[in-house]
Amino acid sequence: MKDTTYKTTAIALQNRRLAIVTKKRGVWKAEATEAGQHFAEHGCYPAGHWTSASDKTGAKGAKTLSLARGTFPARAERKVTALRPVDQMIADVVAAGGSLEVEDFRNYYDNLVSSAIRHGKVPEGKLLQIARGRSWHEKLLQLVDKPAWMTAVLEPIEVSDRLIKPHSAIVALRADKEHRLRFKGDVRQRALRLLDAIARSASARGWEVTCPVWKRDDHHPSDLAVSITGHAYGLHVSENDDKVPHEPTAKELRDFERWGYPRIPTYDKVPSGRLTIAVTGGVPVRQSTFSDTKTINLADRLPVLVQELELRAAADEQRRLEREQQEAERRRRWKQVRDEAVVALREQNRATILAEQAAQWHQNQLLGDYIVAMQQRVASLDGDEQAAAREWAEWARDHHQRSNPLNQRLALPADPDPSPEAIKPYMRGLSPYGPDNGLGWR
Numbered sequence: 418m419k420d421t422t423y424k425t426t427a428i429a430l431q432n433r434r435l436a437i438v439t440k441k442r443g444v445w446k447a448e449a450t451e452a453g454q455h456f457a458e459h460g461c462y463p464a465g466h467w468t469s470a471s472d473k474t475g476a477k478g479a480k481t482l483s484l485a486r487g488t489f490p491a492r493a494e495r496k497v498t499a500l501r502p503v504d505q506m507i508a509d510v511v512a513a514g515g516s517l518e519v520e521d522f523r524n525y526y527d528n529l530v531s532s533a534i535r536h537g538k539v540p541e542g543k544l545l546q547i548a549r550g551r552s553w554h555e556k557l558l559q560l561v562d563k564p565a566w567m568t569a570v571l572e573p574i575e576v577s578d579r580l581i582k583p584h585s586a587i588v589a590l591r592a593d594k595e596h597r598l599r600f601k602g603d604v605r606q607r608a609l610r611l612l613d614a615i616a617r618s619a620s621a622r623g624w625e626v627t628c629p630v631w632k633r634d635d636h637h638p639s640d641l642a643v644s645i646t647g648h649a650y651g652l653h654v655s656e657n658d659d660k661v662p663h664e665p666t667a668k669e670l671r672d673f674e675r676w677g678y679p680r681i682p683t684y685d686k687v688p689s690g691r692l693t694i695a696v697t698g699g700v701p702v703r704q705s706t707f708s709d710t711k712t713i714n715l716a717d718r719l720p721v722l723v724q725e726l727e728l729r730a731a732a733d734e735q736r737r738l739e740r741e742q743q744e745a746e747r748r749r750r751w752k753q754v755r756d757e758a759v760v761a762l763r764e765q766n767r768a769t770i771l772a773e774q775a776a777q778w779h780q781n782q783l784l785g786d787y788i789v790a791m792q793q794r795v796a797s798l799d800g801d802e803q804a805a806a807r808e809w810a811e812w813a814r815d816h817h818q819r820s821n822p823l824n825q826r827l828a829l830p831a832d833p834d835p836s837p838e839a840i841k842p843y844m845r846g847l848s849p850y851g852p853d854n855g856l857g858w859r
Contacts, residue, residue, distance in 0.1 A: 571720035645730035699729035758843035
């Protein structure tokens, strides 16, 4: 064998006590143990394989190896079979009905999921997803159906060989040679033809396509602007670079030999002629960049790019509708709370007035008892003292009649003015000035 992977395999089998590995005079030799023969025949470890191991002791009496199952808590629940770990994980999820909760202390299953996706182990028509479980060390593995857009058959978009009667946005873009698409002639022409194909396809779908105004301080410049149901997106074209070996100049060599700097670069970047179109705006659904590769022409990726714009617009529209519903619900709840606050203010005002009337009535009753006692005292007096006391008693009797609340009109009191400050104590934390004021619950 020319490679050395067999050494890694041999050591791994020996660590699992499935083989005994020896090396004499540079020759490796491996012999299967009884457990190894059992694994080869049945695809699993023999009963008691992990619980029967004993610790080996080194020359100084220190324990150097323990194969007891309890030594590896993170792997205690993993199923060991003849299948590869990725294949076994897929089989377990399928057997569980497409949803399986596992314990994962070291992102073991994250790596398995990535490997399954990368190597095409996921069942046809399904997506393998991993999410957090009920606790921090639990993960939820799920097989879900692919969305319709992933299996949709896209119509090709034709890219013309020459720009004949291009889209109005492409006409404006072609005229701006100073700021946009600053590539070589043939590369620039190809970029214009690709964008023209996208613009025509977008216009056919009823989308608005324009050439945005160039701004010096624009950190995310767009060569083409697409508006779909009020949602704006941009397309920016760039040219990929190739790395070529750098040939140091005489000055670079002389300066480096004399001063030790600047460092002479190993590679130079040169334009490759391959293009990349980046989609800006919205939240990516499939991807944000579409490029020429060694095997794929960017023109063949245009249907997917247009689909990406459509998917982003649909997602943004859905989020807009959800925001409107949430805003409407927030305003409805604020109005409900305010209406309840107005009722609470009214009821509190009535209760306060009623309590005041009851207290006034009790005071009036006490006053009546005092007036009776006063009249008895007046009867016991003589002369001027009796006249003065009688005058006071008469006024007291008249006041008693006037201050009796039962002698007044009994009716519901007028409702108080529901001003913001008046209803504030009853707004349950919301601003009394309107649904858009304050930071109350929403």
